Amino acid sequence: MLFRRIFFTTLAHPNPRIPFFPKQISSNFLNPIRFQIKPISQNQIFHSSSTSLMARASNVPLPPITADKAELFRGLESALGSPFSSQPLSPSPKPLIIVISGPSGVGKDAVIKRLREVREGIHFVVTATSRGKRPGEVDGKDYYFVSKEEFLLMVERNELLEYALVYGDYKGIPKQQIRDFMLKGYDIVLRVDIQGAATLRRILGDSAIFIFLVAENENALVERLVDRKTESTEALLVRIATAREEVKHVRDFDYVVVNAEGKLENAVKLVESIIDAEKAKVVQRNVKI
Numbered sequence: 001m002l003f004r005r006i007f008f009t010t011l012a013h014p015n016p017r018i019p020f021f022p023k024q025i026s027s028n029f030l031n032p033i034r035f036q037i038k039p040i041s042q043n044q045i046f047h048s049s050s051t052s053l054m055a056r057a058s059n060v061p062l063p064p065i066t067a068d069k070a071e072l073f074r075g076l077e078s079a080l081g082s083p084f085s086s087q088p089l090s091p092s093p094k095p096l097i098i099v100i101s102g103p104s105g106v107g108k109d110a111v112i113k114r115l116r117e118v119r120e121g122i123h124f125v126v127t128a129t130s131r132g133k134r135p136g137e138v139d140g141k142d143y144y145f146v147s148k149e150e151f152l153l154m155v156e157r158n159e160l161l162e163y164a165l166v167y168g169d170y171k172g173i174p175k176q177q178i179r180d181f182m183l184k185g186y187d188i189v190l191r192v193d194i195q196g197a198a199t200l201r202r203i204l205g206d207s208a209i210f211i212f213l214v215a216e217n218e219n220a221l222v223e224r225l226v227d228r229k230t231e232s233t234e235a236l237l238v239r240i241a242t243a244r245e246e247v248k249h250v251r252d253f254d255y256v257v258v259n260a261e262g263k264l265e266n267a268v269k270l271v272e273s274i275i276d277a278e279k280a281k282v283v284q285r286n287v288k289i
């Protein structure tokens with residue numbers, strides 16, 4: 001007595017556990033002596049695709065598996081009725097906008113500086129600011145340092161994606177810079193304070209990725225700010241008090257990244273992983289500026 005197990009399925013079937021049979025064998029299936037049905041696992045469904053049915057149905061003799069590769073390819077192609085394509089099977093990833101934010105002193109600049117060193121294909125938007133240059137900062141690289149008057153002119157001309165008055169200084173994001181680099185296929189990184197991130201969320205919605213940078217705890221954050229020696233005691237107090245409020249906004253972000261003391265590299269790696277994961281998404285974010 002001949003027992004044969006059949007596992008033919010089709011992915012298009014509404015219930016993949018119910019086998020789908022081509023016409024010519026469905027009558028045999030009705031004979032319980034010759035056929036036995038086994039429940040089909042999800043893995044089997046993927047392995048026994050409809051291509052096997054097509055190959056059998058086409059009546060084209062297949063070369064043996066021992067045939068050379070070229071012959072095997074030709075045989076498989078003619079059985080399938082079309083040549084194998086070299087087109088990528090994944091859609092090409094779209095440029096992303098990545099917003100990096102967090103309390104003052106958490107390490108936004110430090111993370112971005114390192115990211116700039118380790119990752120290609122990213123444009124780090126240079127923010128325009130009316131604040132004075134800190135030692136070591138370069139105009140056009142760290143910020144565009146402009147006067148208050150010049151800044152307000154940019155606002156008037158609608159040249160900024162968003163802007164804000166932060167601790168008495170204006171900071172804003174030039175729109176054209178983003179458009180130009182996205183057209184060239186670059187991902188865009190924006191560095192903004194929490195207030196700026198909230199505004200950008202209103203403007204960009206879910207089309208951008210929002211990353212919230214935090215220190216491992218408040219103590220570490222204060223130490224970092226004190227060690228930086230760029231603020232007066234009064235300014236420090238304002239920044240720390242503000243930071244206390246700002247950490248409550250973490251839920252408005254898509255991701256949170258801890259930039260722990262001496263672990264800058266880990267924080268940067270996590271940011272990179274987030275970018276990589278976003279690029280692998282089936283449905284990509286669609287940015288319009």
Ligand SMILES: Nc1ncnc2c1ncn2[C@@H]1O[C@H](COP(=O)(O)OP(=O)(O)OP(=O)(O)O)[C@@H](O)[C@H]1O
Nearest residue numbers: 104105106107108109110224228260261262263264
């Ligand atoms: N993981 C880390 N470990 C130790 N020190 C760090 C780390 N990350 C940043 N720092 C240091 O902490 C200080 C604050 O960092 P940074 O200036 O990058 O913060 P920021 O978030 O850009 O601040 P602000 O918003 O005030 O400009 C700097 O002196 C920086 O070198």
